[in-house]
Amino acid sequence: MSTKLNHIAIVVHDIDEALKVYSETLGLPLQKVNEEPAEAVKVAYMPTATGEVELIQPITDDSGVAKFLAKxxxxxxxxxxxxxxxxxxxxxxxxxxxEVLGQVRTNKRGDKYIFIHPKSSHGVLLELYEKGE
Amino acid sequence: MSTKLNHIAIVVHDIDEALKVYSETLGLPLQKVNEEPAEAVKVAYMPTATGEVELIQPITDDSGVAKFLAKxxxxxxxxxxxxxxxxxxxxxxxxxxxEVLGQVRTNKRGDKYIFIHPKSSHGVLLELYEKGE
Structure with a gap:
């Protein structure tokens, strides 16, 4: 087994404001900003040589991410x-x-993923990810 | 500028319990567990090819990390x-x-570091780090 840190995701109210700090000021390399309708979020992808930092902003009021941000x-x-x-x-x-949340799912690129409940992983919501073929 | 993700640090009550999840079950590679008296913590270092995951456990009741955990x-x-x-x-x-917290400090290996207040970085306590010569 060779588990690696793939990315961390930070939820924000306004991705453009947050990019001023994370990309313009701190120098994380912005690759793209995409809407991801399946998760009801906009995502700023900042891949580095040693793992990716993502900023995520809800684009609806009723998604899991939107509720997380509100709470x-x-x-x-x-x-x-x-x-x-x-x-x-x-x-x-x-x-x-x-405790995992739901079943292993597969995204459109063929990557598999599942989330682990924070109460099972010492307070951190963990995503497990297996890259597609 | 080529900013990179260096590590994330997760604060826990009991590092041995948390290692059962993060290292034994999930397969993050444990390098060592050290006491770091300067920060009043015990740290489990799990470096991966793409950034390091650290578990930190306070070893006193009155450090910043201990207060963070209690709160x-x-x-x-x-x-x-x-x-x-x-x-x-x-x-x-x-x-x-x-807003940064205090001044740039230098550890015993000659690395420089400083923390950014979470209110300035969208809710995440950020450490900036420059590797020593």
């Missing part, structure tokens, strides 16, 4: 760990009594 | 971005009206 305010939303075999990881999580 | 519970403590020139970054932060 907790701006800040870290989740940390994504890239694993070799997500099904194997999920089995190990289950064996350890840890 | 907010377990979860992300800070995100560390590695910059080319920390003094230049701090000047740019000041010019943009952002």
């Amino acid at each position: 907790k305010g701006e800040g870290l939303h989740h940390v994504c760990l890239e694993v070799d075999n997500i099904d194997e990881s999920v089995s190990q999580l289950a064996a350890a009594g840890l | 907010k519970g377990e979860g992300l403590h800070h995100v560390c971005l590695e910059v080319d020139n920390i003094d230049e970054s701090v000047s740019q932060l000041a010019a943009a009206g952002l």
